[in-house]
Amino acid sequence: MATINDIAKLAKVSKATVSKVINQHPGVKEETKKKVLRIMKQNNYWPNSVARSLSTHKSYTIGIFDPGRLNNFFFREVFEGIERVCGDKGYDILYFTDKKWDGSWVDFGYTEISKNRSVDGVIMMGFGRVETSKFDALLASDMPTVFIDLDLVGKNASYVTSDNFNGAKTAVRYLCQLGHEKIAMITGPNGFKVARERFSGFQSVLDEFEISYNPDWVFYCQYQLEAGYEAMKKILKMREKPTAIFAEDILAIGAIRAIRDHGFSVPEDFSIIGFDDIELSEHYDLTTIRQDKYMLGVSAAELVLKIINKKNSAPVILKTGLVKRATCRRITG
Amino acid sequence: MATINDIAKLAKVSKATVSKVINQHPGVKEETKKKVLRIMKQNNYWPNSVARSLSTHKSYTIGIFDPGRLNNFFFREVFEGIERVCGDKGYDILYFTDKKWDGSWVDFGYTEISKNRSVDGVIMMGFGRVETSKFDALLASDMPTVFIDLDLVGKNASYVTSDNFNGAKTAVRYLCQLGHEKIAMITGPNGFKVARERFSGFQSVLDEFEISYNPDWVFYCQYQLEAGYEAMKKILKMREKPTAIFAEDILAIGAIRAIRDHGFSVPEDFSIIGFDDIELSEHYDLTTIRQDKYMLGVSAAELVLKIINKKNSAPVILKTGLVKRATCRRITG
DNA sequence: GGCATCATGGAAACCGGTTTCCATACACTA
DNA sequence: TAGTGTATGGAAACCGGTTTCCATGATGCC
Structure with a gap:
C-alpha cells in the first residue's frame, strides 16, 4: 500500500502538504491540491488509520463491552441501531471480546482496555446486575461512555434505558x-x-x-x-x-x-x-x-457521539408501549 | 495514561528495555525485568495497542464485513462463535459499518478498508448473492480472508459453509x-x-x-x-x-x-x-x-487465524443433521 | 524602489511503540 | 595481563501519519 511519503514524492511536495490536502486544511494552492488528489487517486491511496489515530488520539471507533452477552433476543436489534448511527457518522465498531489473560501481570479494567485501543467512546451493555464498583474507574475517567440499562452517570458517562x-x-x-x-x-x-x-x-x-x-x-x-x-x-x-x-x-x-x-x-x-x-x-x-430495542441502540450510539463532541449528555429514557394481542382476557367476579 | 517513556524514566532504563520486558525478549537481566514489571504495575501501564500496531503491522483484530446483514436468525450465533475463538486467542473484533462516503475521492474496496484499519484478517459474511467480481481485489491481496457461505478461495482466502x-x-x-x-x-x-x-x-x-x-x-x-x-x-x-x-x-x-x-x-x-x-x-x-451456526462462526474464526499464521487454509464444510420433530408424517399412497 | 504583508509549502518534532545494532562491563581463557 | 567471549542495556531509526512554526517569494502600498 502506498504511504503518505510515496504520495509526497510522486507529487513532488512534502508529506506535510499531502496531509493538509487530506485533511482539507487551508493554505494549499488549488493547483497543488488538484495534483496531490490526482496522485492519491492514481495510487489508490488512503491514509492509514492506525498511524492517524496515533497522532490524533482519535480513531473513529466506538468500543462495545458486552461480557454478559446481552440477552440474545435483544442483541441483534440493539446492535443494528448502534451500527446504523455509527456508520452514518463514519465510525466503525470495536467489539471487545472476553479474553483470558494468561498470567496477566496487570489488573485490567474497562478504562485501560478502551484507552489502550484508542476508541473514541464505549457502549457498555449486557450488564444486568447492579454492582457498580467495577465501573468506578471508567466513570471517573474522561472516556465517553454510555451504559445501556444501567443508570450510571459520570463526567463523561451517561446512559440509555427503557422506562x-x-x-x-x-x-x-x-x-x-x-x-x-x-x-x-x-x-x-x-x-x-x-x-x-x-x-x-x-x-x-x-x-x-x-x-x-x-x-x-x-x-x-x-x-x-x-x-x-x-x-x-x-x-x-x-x-x-x-x-x-x-x-x-x-x-x-x-x-x-x-x-x-x-x-x-x-x-x-x-x-x-x-x-x-x-x-x-x-x-x-x-x-x-x-x-424499542433498535432505538435503544440508536440512542446509545447518538448519546456517545454527543459526549464525544462535548454536546449534552442527558440520559435517555425510552417510552414503552402496550401491544395488545391475545393472551389477556377480562374476568368478572 | 502512562507511556513507555514514563515507565522507562521511572525505572531508569531505556524504552528499548521496557519494550523487551513487555515482549518477553531475552537479554534483560532478571533483576531489571522485575523492577520494570513493578513500575509498570504501579502505574497501571499497558502498552498502547495503536502505537504497537503501527510498528508491528499487527493489530490482534479481526475485521468483519456484513453489509447485507447476515440473516437475523443467524447473526447472533455465528457472531458468538467468532467471538469465542477470537477472545481465546486475544483478538478483538472490528465490525465495519456501512458508511456513506460523502463525495469520496477514492473508490474504496474491502481490501483498502481492511488494510487501512490494519486488521490482521477479515471474515466476510452476509453476502448471499453470487457476484464475485467485487471480491477480486481482496482475493488477490495478501489479506487473510474467510468467506461464510460463499465458496471463494485465493492465495490467502478460503471459506466456511454448511453442506x-x-x-x-x-x-x-x-x-x-x-x-x-x-x-x-x-x-x-x-x-x-x-x-x-x-x-x-x-x-x-x-x-x-x-x-x-x-x-x-x-x-x-x-x-x-x-x-x-x-x-x-x-x-x-x-x-x-x-x-x-x-x-x-x-x-x-x-x-x-x-x-x-x-x-x-x-x-x-x-x-x-x-x-x-x-x-x-x-x-x-x-x-x-x-x-450449526455457532460452529460456522467458530470455524470461520479458526480458519482466518490459521491463514494469518500461515497454517493450512482448506475450506471447511460443516455437516448438517436431521432434526425430527412434528411436521412430517408418513403417507400411504 | 524599499518595505510590510500575505499566500504557500517545507522541515522537524511528535504520537508510542519495536527492533537492529552497537557499546560497555564483566568473566574467563591463554 | 592482554585478549576474547558473553550478558546486558541503550541510541537511533522506523512505522505513517499530524501539526507547529518558519522560510521563501510574490504582491501591495507609500
Whole structure:
C-alpha cells in the first residue's frame, strides 16, 4: 500500500502538504491540491488509520463491552441501531471480546482496555446486575461512555434505558382494568436492575388498586424459557392460584407452555402479559409491553457521539408501549 | 495514561528495555525485568495497542464485513462463535459499518478498508448473492480472508459453509421415504448461492427416487416469513397440490401459518420440512435440517487465524443433521 | 524602489511503540 | 595481563501519519 511519503514524492511536495490536502486544511494552492488528489487517486491511496489515530488520539471507533452477552433476543436489534448511527457518522465498531489473560501481570479494567485501543467512546451493555464498583474507574475517567440499562452517570458517562417502571405499571394496570386482582409476577434474577424496576412498577399498581401483595406469587429466575416454565408449574400446584401473570416475554412464553402442557389454556384459565416484545412473542400472540430495542441502540450510539463532541449528555429514557394481542382476557367476579 | 517513556524514566532504563520486558525478549537481566514489571504495575501501564500496531503491522483484530446483514436468525450465533475463538486467542473484533462516503475521492474496496484499519484478517459474511467480481481485489491481496457461505478461495482466502447440498438431500429423501412423491420447494432468491445448492439437492433426490420435477411447485422468494406465507397461499389454490413442502425454516414457518389460517393442518394435510433450524423452529415443532451456526462462526474464526499464521487454509464444510420433530408424517399412497 | 504583508509549502518534532545494532562491563581463557 | 567471549542495556531509526512554526517569494502600498 502506498504511504503518505510515496504520495509526497510522486507529487513532488512534502508529506506535510499531502496531509493538509487530506485533511482539507487551508493554505494549499488549488493547483497543488488538484495534483496531490490526482496522485492519491492514481495510487489508490488512503491514509492509514492506525498511524492517524496515533497522532490524533482519535480513531473513529466506538468500543462495545458486552461480557454478559446481552440477552440474545435483544442483541441483534440493539446492535443494528448502534451500527446504523455509527456508520452514518463514519465510525466503525470495536467489539471487545472476553479474553483470558494468561498470567496477566496487570489488573485490567474497562478504562485501560478502551484507552489502550484508542476508541473514541464505549457502549457498555449486557450488564444486568447492579454492582457498580467495577465501573468506578471508567466513570471517573474522561472516556465517553454510555451504559445501556444501567443508570450510571459520570463526567463523561451517561446512559440509555427503557422506562421499565412505567412500562410495568402499564402492564399491571391493564390486567387490573380487565378485572384481575390475583396477579403473579415471574421476573429476572433479584439483583437485576431492570427486573427490580419492573417489580417496583408491579407493586406500585397493586397499591394503586389496593390489591394486597402476595410474596408467594413472585418468582425470581434466570432469563430462560425453562425457568418460566418451572415457575408456572409451581403456580399450577398452588391451592390458591392467581388469575393473571406478569412476566418478561421469555418467561411468559415458558409459562404459556407450562400452562398448555398441563391441560390449561391461555387466556381462558390464565391471562398473561409480557414485557419486552421479543420476536417470539408475536408467534405466541402474547400481549406484552414493547421495548424499542433498535432505538435503544440508536440512542446509545447518538448519546456517545454527543459526549464525544462535548454536546449534552442527558440520559435517555425510552417510552414503552402496550401491544395488545391475545393472551389477556377480562374476568368478572 | 502512562507511556513507555514514563515507565522507562521511572525505572531508569531505556524504552528499548521496557519494550523487551513487555515482549518477553531475552537479554534483560532478571533483576531489571522485575523492577520494570513493578513500575509498570504501579502505574497501571499497558502498552498502547495503536502505537504497537503501527510498528508491528499487527493489530490482534479481526475485521468483519456484513453489509447485507447476515440473516437475523443467524447473526447472533455465528457472531458468538467468532467471538469465542477470537477472545481465546486475544483478538478483538472490528465490525465495519456501512458508511456513506460523502463525495469520496477514492473508490474504496474491502481490501483498502481492511488494510487501512490494519486488521490482521477479515471474515466476510452476509453476502448471499453470487457476484464475485467485487471480491477480486481482496482475493488477490495478501489479506487473510474467510468467506461464510460463499465458496471463494485465493492465495490467502478460503471459506466456511454448511453442506447445503447434502443437507437438502437428507431433507427431501426423508420426505420420500415417508412416501411423499409430490414435493414442493419454497426457497430463497434465485441468485443466492445457498439456495441454489439446496435446490440442487432437492432435484438430485427427485431424480434418485424417479419423481418427475414440477416447476410449478418451486417458489423463489425473499427470506421472510410473509413470503413463505404467500407462496403457500398459492399452493393452496392449486388444483393438484403437493403433499409435502421443503422450505428454509423462516419460509416453512410462513407456510405453516398459511396452512393453519386456511383451515388445514400440519402434518395431516401437508408435511413440512425446513432447513436451518433457527430458534423459532422449535416453537413450531418444525422438523428440519440443522445447520450449526455457532460452529460456522467458530470455524470461520479458526480458519482466518490459521491463514494469518500461515497454517493450512482448506475450506471447511460443516455437516448438517436431521432434526425430527412434528411436521412430517408418513403417507400411504 | 524599499518595505510590510500575505499566500504557500517545507522541515522537524511528535504520537508510542519495536527492533537492529552497537557499546560497555564483566568473566574467563591463554 | 592482554585478549576474547558473553550478558546486558541503550541510541537511533522506523512505522505513517499530524501539526507547529518558519522560510521563501510574490504582491501591495507609500
